[in-house]
Amino acid sequence: MYPSRLLFALVALVAAGCASAPRPAESSPASSPSSQALQAPAEPVRLTLVATNDFHGWLMPHKTSLPSGLEVEQGGGAVFAGYLARLRADNPGGVLLLDAGDLFQGTLASNLSEGAPVIELYNQLGYNAAALGNHEFDYGPVGPRSVPGPGEDAFGALTARIRQARFPLLTVNVRDSASGQTPAWLGNDGTLLVTLKGVKVGVVGLTTPSTPHISNPAHVASLRFEDMVPTTLEAVRRLRAQGAEVVVGLAHAGGKCSDLSNPRDNSSCDRKDDEILDFVEALPPGTVDAVFAGHTHQPMGHFFGDVPVLATSGLGRSFSLVELFVDPISRKVLPASTRLQAAVPVCARVEEKSGTCDPRKLRDAAATARFVPATFLGQPVVPDATVGTLVGTALAHVDEVQRRPVGVTVPAPLWRNYEDESALGDVLTDELREMEGADFALVNPGGLRAELAAGTPTYGDIYRVLPFDNTVAVVTLTGAELRRLLELAYGGGVSVFQVSGLNVTLASCPAKDRLRDVTLADGRPLKPEALYRGVMPDFLARGAEGFSAVLGSLPAGRIDLGTTREQNLREALIARWGARKTPLVAPAPGRIRYVEDGAQCPQREARSRRKR
Numbered sequence: 001m002y003p004s005r006l007l008f009a010l011v012a013l014v015a016a017g018c019a020s021a022p023r024p025a026e027s028s029p030a031s032s033p034s035s036q037a038l039q040a041p042a043e044p045v046r047l048t049l050v051a052t053n054d055f056h057g058w059l060m061p062h063k064t065s066l067p068s069g070l071e072v073e074q075g076g077g078a079v080f081a082g083y084l085a086r087l088r089a090d091n092p093g094g095v096l097l098l099d100a101g102d103l104f105q106g107t108l109a110s111n112l113s114e115g116a117p118v119i120e121l122y123n124q125l126g127y128n129a130a131a132l133g134n135h136e137f138d139y140g141p142v143g144p145r146s147v148p149g150p151g152e153d154a155f156g157a158l159t160a161r162i163r164q165a166r167f168p169l170l171t172v173n174v175r176d177s178a179s180g181q182t183p184a185w186l187g188n189d190g191t192l193l194v195t196l197k198g199v200k201v202g203v204v205g206l207t208t209p210s211t212p213h214i215s216n217p218a219h220v221a222s223l224r225f226e227d228m229v230p231t232t233l234e235a236v237r238r239l240r241a242q243g244a245e246v247v248v249g250l251a252h253a254g255g256k257c258s259d260l261s262n263p264r265d266n267s268s269c270d271r272k273d274d275e276i277l278d279f280v281e282a283l284p285p286g287t288v289d290a291v292f293a294g295h296t297h298q299p300m301g302h303f304f305g306d307v308p309v310l311a312t313s314g315l316g317r318s319f320s321l322v323e324l325f326v327d328p329i330s331r332k333v334l335p336a337s338t339r340l341q342a343a344v345p346v347c348a349r350v351e352e353k354s355g356t357c358d359p360r361k362l363r364d365a366a367a368t369a370r371f372v373p374a375t376f377l378g379q380p381v382v383p384d385a386t387v388g389t390l391v392g393t394a395l396a397h398v399d400e401v402q403r404r405p406v407g408v409t410v411p412a413p414l415w416r417n418y419e420d421e422s423a424l425g426d427v428l429t430d431e432l433r434e435m436e437g438a439d440f441a442l443v444n445p446g447g448l449r450a451e452l453a454a455g456t457p458t459y460g461d462i463y464r465v466l467p468f469d470n471t472v473a474v475v476t477l478t479g480a481e482l483r484r485l486l487e488l489a490y491g492g493g494v495s496v497f498q499v500s501g502l503n504v505t506l507a508s509c510p511a512k513d514r515l516r517d518v519t520l521a522d523g524r525p526l527k528p529e530a531l532y533r534g535v536m537p538d539f540l541a542r543g544a545e546g547f548s549a550v551l552g553s554l555p556a557g558r559i560d561l562g563t564t565r566e567q568n569l570r571e572a573l574i575a576r577w578g579a580r581k582t583p584l585v586a587p588a589p590g591r592i593r594y595v596e597d598g599a600q601c602p603q604r605e606a607r608s609r610r611k612r
Helices: 004-020 031-038 077-090 116-125 156-164 229-242 275-282 385-403 423-436 459-465 479-490 569-580 602-607
Strands: 046-053 060-067 071-073 093-101 129-131 174-178 191-196 200-205 223-226 246-252 291-294 302-303 307-311 318-326 339-345 349-351 371-373 438-441 472-478 497-499 502-507 513-518 531-537 592-593
Touching: 046 077, 046 200, 046 246, 046 291, 046 423, 077 116, 077 318, 077 385, 093 191, 093 200, 093 246, 093 497, 116 156, 129 200, 129 339, 129 592, 156 438, 174 497, 191 229, 200 229, 223 502, 229 246, 229 275, 275 302, 275 307, 307 318, 307 339, 339 349, 385 459, 423 438, 423 497, 423 513, 423 531, 423 569, 438 479, 459 569, 472 479, 479 502, 479 513
Parallel strands: 046 093, 093 129, 200 246, 246 291, 291 307, 438 531, 502 592
Antiparallel strands: 046 318, 060 071, 174 223, 191 200, 302 307, 318 339, 349 371, 438 497, 472 531, 502 513
C-alpha cells in the first residue's frame, strides 16, 4: 500500500519548517508584501499523478484460487474508484488521472460493444487523458466485420469511442500518410494542457512506432508512425509556448525492470529491448518531468536521471503513482522531492499480514489466512456504488454469452508462453492445421492472451484466450518462401511463434539469424520448389510481424484471407470442438528445439524455468 509514513514524514517536515521559521511580525501599515513573503515562504505545490495502462477491457476484478483453496480478488473498476476517492480527498484539485493506452481489446464485456463500456467507466472515473495504444485500432469499422469492406471506415469503431469519451485520446507521432498531418478523427494535436492548483501541466501522448508490424495492416495502412523523440520535442515546444510548467509523457511504449525495490537503482532494467528507456534517455534534460508507459505489461517504477518512469502489468490490477512538487517561485519541478510508487495493487480486501491481494505474493498463504478490508492513505477503501452498477450492467449484458459451454473438456491446464513452445500453442496450431487439412500452421504468440484452465471451458474462457476477431487465412508457399517466412518470425526478438506440422530448431539467444533448421513434422526436409499449404490468422497473412516481405508479393491465387467465411478463427474452432467433443490434450513437446551457440543468454535460462 502507499506508505502512510511518507505522508506523516511530509507533515513532520512542514511542521518542522514552520517551527523553525521566525514568527510573522505584527500586522502594521509599515509591513510590506515583500517582507511578509520573506518571513513566510510559500510551500511547493504538490501534484498527484495517477496512471493505468493496458486495461484491455477489464471492468471486473480478477478472481484467483490459491493453492490453499482461498480465492482472492484484485482489480475492478468499482474498487479502483475507491482508491481514486482517497487520492482526491488527500490532494483536492491536485490529481491528474491518465492511461497509457490499450484500453479496449481483451474481454467479451468490452469487445461486444467495441469498447463502449470501457469509455463509460473511464468517463465516470474522471480520466483526464489516455494515450492511443496499438490495440485501439483492432476493431476496425463499426459493426461485426473485423476488416473494412468497400466504403467502410477503418477507424469507424475507434472514432465512435473518441466521440463518446469526455477526455482526449492522445498521440503526437501518428500521422496521416497522405497529408502528413495528425488524423482528423483524433480531434486534437496529441497534447493536453490542464491547470492543477494553479500549475499548468502539459501531457504528450505517444504510440509505439512498432504498431504497423503488430496490428492488422488493414486497419493502419493509411497511417505513418513516426519516431517518438523528435515528435515529442516538437510537442513539448508547443506546450511550453502555451505556458506549460510541468510536462508529462504518456507513452504506449514499454520496457522491463525486474527489481522494483529501489526506484533509484535501475540496474535491473533490460537495456536490450527497452523502447521507453531509449526514448527517455534520448530526450534533453528537462524535456519531461515524468513518464507513464505501457505496452509490455511489465511493471516499472524507476528514476532515469531526474525523470520517474512508471508502468504496471496492466489489466486493471494496479496503478502507478507519482507525486511532483513544484517550486512556487521558479514554477519548476523539484526533482529531489519527487515521490513514486510502482504498481499499487487494487484491493477491496487484503491478507492481514502481507497487506496485499496480489495472488503472486500470496501463493503460500495458508487456508486459515485472514482477509480484512483494504485501507489506503490511512482510511478504508470504499468501492464506488455507482461504478459498481455501471460494471454490473455491462457484465449482465454479456453474462449469458460468456457462460455458454462450448462442449469440450480440458483434462489438464494449457499454459501459454510468449518465449517458448507451449501446450496451448501446440493444441491450437494442431487444431487449425487439422481443421484446414494444411501442411503447417503458424500463430504469433501475442495472439494467445490467456491460459486455458482445466475443466469444461465456457465461451468466455475461450474468448479470453482468443479475443481477436481474426479470420482463418490460408497461404500456399514454396519451401524457400516458407523458410524465409520462419526466418522473419523467429528473427524479430524473444517471441517464439507457435507451429504445427513443422520441427523448428532455434539458437538459444534471440538474433536475426535465430532460425537454424526447419523440417516437416516427420523429419523430411523442405523442398525449395515444392508448394506447402499453411493456415494462420489473417493478421499474419496480411503482412503483420514483417511478413509482408514474403507474403506481399504472392500471387492472388496463393493467399486466401478468409473474408468470405461465415465464422472467424475463434468461432470456427469452437464449432469444431463442439461437434467432435474430443478432450483438448497437449501433445508431447519437442517441435521447437534449441542449440547452444556459446553465447551468454539469460533469457534462455529464465525460459527454462517457466511452465509450459
